[in-house]
Amino acid sequence: MTKTYRVAILGATGAVGAELLDLLASRNFPVADLKLLASSRSAGRSLQFQGEKIEVESVNDRSFSNIDIVLASAGGSISKAWAAKAVADGAVVIDNSSAFRMEPHVPLVVPEVNPQAAASHQGIIANPNCTTILMSVAVWPLHQVKRVQRIVVATYQSASGAGARAMEEVKIQAQAILNGETPTAEILPYPLAFNLFPHNSPLNELGYCEEEMKMVNETRKIFNDQSIRVTATCVRVPVLRAHSEAINLEFETPMSVQEAKEILNKAPGVQIVEDWKANHFPMPIEATGRDPVLVGRIRQDISHSHSLELWLCGDQIRKGAALNAVQIAELLIEKDWLQPPTSGYQQPVTIVKS
Amino acid sequence: MTKTYRVAILGATGAVGAELLDLLASRNFPVADLKLLASSRSAGRSLQFQGEKIEVESVNDRSFSNIDIVLASAGGSISKAWAAKAVADGAVVIDNSSAFRMEPHVPLVVPEVNPQAAASHQGIIANPNCTTILMSVAVWPLHQVKRVQRIVVATYQSASGAGARAMEEVKIQAQAILNGETPTAEILPYPLAFNLFPHNSPLNELGYCEEEMKMVNETRKIFNDQSIRVTATCVRVPVLRAHSEAINLEFETPMSVQEAKEILNKAPGVQIVEDWKANHFPMPIEATGRDPVLVGRIRQDISHSHSLELWLCGDQIRKGAALNAVQIAELLIEKDWLQPPTSGYQQPVTIVKS
Numbered sequence: 199m200t201k202t203y204r205v206a207i208l209g210a211t212g213a214v215g216a217e218l219l220d221l222l223a224s225r226n227f228p229v230a231d232l233k234l235l236a237s238s239r240s241a242g243r244s245l246q247f248q249g250e251k252i253e254v255e256s257v258n259d260r261s262f263s264n265i266d267i268v269l270a271s272a273g274g275s276i277s278k279a280w281a282a283k284a285v286a287d288g289a290v291v292i293d294n295s296s297a298f299r300m301e302p303h304v305p306l307v308v309p310e311v312n313p314q315a316a317a318s319h320q321g322i323i324a325n326p327n328c329t330t331i332l333m334s335v336a337v338w339p340l341h342q343v344k345r346v347q348r349i350v351v352a353t354y355q356s357a358s359g360a361g362a363r364a365m366e367e368v369k370i371q372a373q374a375i376l377n378g379e380t381p382t383a384e385i386l387p388y389p390l391a392f393n394l395f396p397h398n399s400p401l402n403e404l405g406y407c408e409e410e411m412k413m414v415n416e417t418r419k420i421f422n423d424q425s426i427r428v429t430a431t432c433v434r435v436p437v438l439r440a441h442s443e444a445i446n447l448e449f450e451t452p453m454s455v456q457e458a459k460e461i462l463n464k465a466p467g468v469q470i471v472e473d474w475k476a477n478h479f480p481m482p483i484e485a486t487g488r489d490p491v492l493v494g495r496i497r498q499d500i501s502h503s504h505s506l507e508l509w510l511c512g513d514q515i516r517k518g519a520a521l522n523a524v525q526i527a528e529l530l531i532e533k534d535w536l537q538p539p540t541s542g543y544q545q546p547v548t549i550v551k552s
Numbered sequence: 553m554t555k556t557y558r559v560a561i562l563g564a565t566g567a568v569g570a571e572l573l574d575l576l577a578s579r580n581f582p583v584a585d586l587k588l589l590a591s592s593r594s595a596g597r598s599l600q601f602q603g604e605k606i607e608v609e610s611v612n613d614r615s616f617s618n619i620d621i622v623l624a625s626a627g628g629s630i631s632k633a634w635a636a637k638a639v640a641d642g643a644v645v646i647d648n649s650s651a652f653r654m655e656p657h658v659p660l661v662v663p664e665v666n667p668q669a670a671a672s673h674q675g676i677i678a679n680p681n682c683t684t685i686l687m688s689v690a691v692w693p694l695h696q697v698k699r700v701q702r703i704v705v706a707t708y709q710s711a712s713g714a715g716a717r718a719m720e721e722v723k724i725q726a727q728a729i730l731n732g733e734t735p736t737a738e739i740l741p742y743p744l745a746f747n748l749f750p751h752n753s754p755l756n757e758l759g760y761c762e763e764e765m766k767m768v769n770e771t772r773k774i775f776n777d778q779s780i781r782v783t784a785t786c787v788r789v790p791v792l793r794a795h796s797e798a799i800n801l802e803f804e805t806p807m808s809v810q811e812a813k814e815i816l817n818k819a820p821g822v823q824i825v826e827d828w829k830a831n832h833f834p835m836p837i838e839a840t841g842r843d844p845v846l847v848g849r850i851r852q853d854i855s856h857s858h859s860l861e862l863w864l865c866g867d868q869i870r871k872g873a874a875l876n877a878v879q880i881a882e883l884l885i886e887k888d889w890l891q892p893p894t895s896g897y898q899q900p901v902t903i904v905k906s
Contacts, residue, residue: 348855352706352798354748354787372726372745391726392792393837394708396849396863401828405809405851405861414854427855431798431863433708436790438746444706444785446800455759474755483747495750497759500768501702501781507759509750509785 202230203531206265206289208280209272210234210245210254213362213439214294217520218269223248225524228531235261236272262287266536269523270294285321290536292323292523296408299324299416306419309525310467311338315422316526317535323526326420327412328518329353329432329441334420335491335517336510337447339465340458341421348427348448351413355397355432356482358439358514360386365438372436390436397432407432440482441518442511449504458496458506467517468493480511488513489521556584557885560619560643562634563626564588564599564608567716567793568648571874572623577602579878582885589615590626616641620890623877624648639675644890646677646877650762653678653770660773663879664821665692669776670880671889677880680774681766682872683707683786683795688774689845689871690864691801693819694812695775702781702802705767709751709786710836712793712868714740719792726790744790751786761786794836795872796865803858812850812860821871822847834865842867843875 205222209215215236222229232247234254241256255261257276262268262284270277270284271294281291281298298304305315306324311334316323326334329351337346357368364385371381371391381389387398399408406414410430418424435442447453462468469490471480480492491512499505512518530536559576563569569590576583586601588608595610609615611630616622616638624631624638625648635645635652652658659669660678665688670677680688683705691700711722718739725735725745735743741752753762760768764784772778789796801807816822823844825834834846845866853859866872884890 350704350800350853350855352785354708354789368746369730373730376723376727376730387831388835389837392722392790393835394789394791394796395835396831396833398831401831404854405828405849406854407831429800429853429855429859429861431706431849431861433796433798435708435748436746437748442748442787444787444798446704446783474759477741477750477752477755477761479750481742481747481749483743495759495785499704499783500758500760501704501783505783507783507785 200228202228203266204231204233204264205229206233206235206262206268208235208257208268208270208276211236211240211243212271213358213365213515214271214519217515218271218524219245219247221520221524225528227524227528233261233265237276259283262289265289267292267527267530269527271519271523281322290319290321290323290530292325292526294325294519294523296327296412298322299326300419306416307526308334308420308522309529310335310465312420312422313529316529317533319535325519325523325526326416327409328359328514329355329409329443330413330416330420331518331522332441332491332510332512333413333443333445334417335465335467336462336493336508337445338421339461339468340447340453343457343461344453345450346426346447347450349417350429350446352431352444353433354435354437354442356435356437356439356441356514357386357390359441360434368436368438386434390434392436394433394435397434437482438486439513439515440485440511441514442480442482442509445508445510446499447506447508448502449506452504453506455496455498455506462493462496467491470494470496472496479509482511485511485513487516489517491517554582556582557620558585558587558618559583560587560589560616560622562589562611562622562624562630565590565594565597566625567712567719567869568625568873571869572625572878573599573601575874575878579882581878581882587615587619613637616643619643621646621881621884623881625873625877635676644673644675644677644884646679646880648679648873648877650681650766652676653680654773660770661880662688662774662876663883664689664819666774666776667883670883671887673889679873679877679880680770681763682713682868683709683763683797684767684770684774685872685876686795686845686864686866687767687797687799688771689819689821690816690847690862691799692775693815693822694801694807697811697815698807699804700780700801701804703771704783704800706785706798707787708789708791708796710789710791710793710795710868711740711744713795714788722790722792740788744788746790748787748789751788791836792840793867793869794839794865795868796834796836796863799862799864800853801860801862802856803860806858807860809850809852809860816847816850821845824848826850833863836865839865839867841870843871845871
């Protein structure tokens with residue numbers, strides 16, 4: 199008989215929460231019992247799981263007793279408030295927020311890239327930023343064969359990255375514009391329909407926004423390579439839920455297009471989408487609702503002998519968030535790494551700013 | 553008394569044609585007489601110019617007698633068919649298509665960058681590709697102070713680049729999606745609303761599309777610098793009429809952010825849009841209908857000591873096409889370079905493929 203686990207979803211009513219429910223069911227995750235947690239605002243609602251209605255509970259001090267795995271996706275402040283309690287109660291927390299990602303003792307895991315990092319968890323494992331997950335799945339297998347020394351990336355990030363309400367807002371804005379009205383923006387900082395803007399996360403003193411620095415710092419941590427140089431321009435575009443990225447990779451020694459394609463063809467989590475005759479390459483609408491990172495337009499950079507260009511799309515809610523978290527949970531089960539941490543989660547002395 | 557000129561717009565009923573009409577009026581271009589030319593399909597329609605109705609004529613053998621300046625924006629095949637005739641009849645053709653851009657004896661002109669190139673025209677002057685115009689206006693002033701040796705650019709190109717019917721189509725697609733229907737694509741290769749895709753121009757054997765190679769080759773010709781290395785990823789996004797570009801500039805020697813800002817602050821055709829506190833930078837909706845190229849997020853590339861990152865938006869129909877053409881016409885008048893060519897336009901022996 200398969201062993202089963204008591205799972206809690208913290209942030210069950212959000213866009214990622216809905217996808218987590220879907221994935222636990224469709225992947226036949228060995229769920230013994232599922233607890234749905236959210237803020238008091240959402241408590242009392244019911245969500246479907248495998249044909250059963252489960253009531254959403256307001257998260258509280260008793261929420262995590264008798265829970266093995268918490269899949270947390272309710273934002274950084276909620277994770278900060280509850281993760282230590284969940285760990286103290288014996289659960290492992292797989293956290294989708296940025297709260298713990300850069301803490302030295304918290305593994306930052308993409309199962310296709312650095313599964314072994316999960317082994318040394320102390321109760322919390324962090325799910326990386328969505329754009330970073332997608333990029334790392336495509337770049338890591340190449341980096342294993344010939345070292346990538348520099349990445350220049352420009353992103354095309356969907357509304358879903360700003361949550362379910364942003365996805366709704368961009369549709370309302372689009373309808374307003376089609377009606378000849380002036381769109382308003384409440385969740386998003388500016389109208390996004392038929393528009394785009396640099397990612398609006400806080401800017402650092404160098405002019406990089408938080409989202410961009412996540413791509414820089416999280417890639418280094420996931421790859422366990424502090425010397426890899428990354429620069430990113432992150433842009434929000436009027437797409438609903440899949441992110442795209444134009445990636446320029448500079449290798450230490452030249453990597454041929456043929457070699458890169460052979461590597462990516464065998465790479466876990468990657469699907470090459472290249473129909474050169476039909477001019478058909480990865481598109482957000484074709485990545486939406488799907489697991490793999492779609493990669494295409496792999497070509498020799500004509501401006502640099504050691505560089506390749508590539509283009510990718512991936513579902514932001516799925517591999518960029520929920521799927522990666524579920525894969526981490528599956529990894530812990532498969533490797534028998536789900537043991538309660540020996541010392542429990544400890545507040546770090548310093549938090550490395552991302 | 554100001555001298556006036558007999559102007560013909562070839563392709564008057566397109567998106568760029570409409571903007572040309574607007575600009576000739578709003579800039580008080582010294583028009584003696586305006587002839588509107590289009591295919592027989594559009595002939596007979598009337599367009600407004602300075603309060604007067606002008607009938608659109610079908611282009612024919614007699615269209616260019618008594619014309620000083622032809623502003624051509626009807627596509628490459630129409631330009632190829634009629635430009636030589638117009639020049640033989642004594643007109644100067646400012647051509648917005650890609651038909652003649654890479655021919656060695658045809659100047660490729662951005663008035664803020666290489667106005668002097670226009671002096672040596674032989675009847676035809678080419679207007680560069682829209683993305684190239686926008687990039688060159690921002691990069692040229694920096695390149696003048698410290699040589700740019702490599703450009704890595706990713707574009708976010710609006711529907712207008714595919715014409716007025718593509719702009720209409722993306723709105724129809726958006727409405728279909730909002731109605732829960734499946735969008736169709738006739739002008740564009742794929743649904744663009746709430747989606748995006750790599751630019752669908754023909755691909756070369758290296759995997760670069762025509763649009764990308766225009767950015768490579770036209771930048772070299774405009775800058776008169778065959779050694780500048782450029783790589784581009786061109787992407788069509790669901791924006792109506794302004795293009796955006798994420799540009800990584802590698803200089804021969806380091807250029808500080810402060811120096812770059814001082815240079816761009818004084819650069820013709822550039823407006824810096826940077827409100828770091830409000831996280832407000834160039835956006836397509838704020839570039840739409842405006843003349844300058846909006847530049848922002850100028851920052852030191854943290855992955856390369858000699859590189860800067862910047863972000864720009866510019867109206868694709870305006871500075872990316874119609875405005876640049878009108879500025880070339882104004883330049884020819886101002887410099888008295890409008891003389892009939894000495895030898896007339898000659899079919900080139902070889903056409904450099906763009």
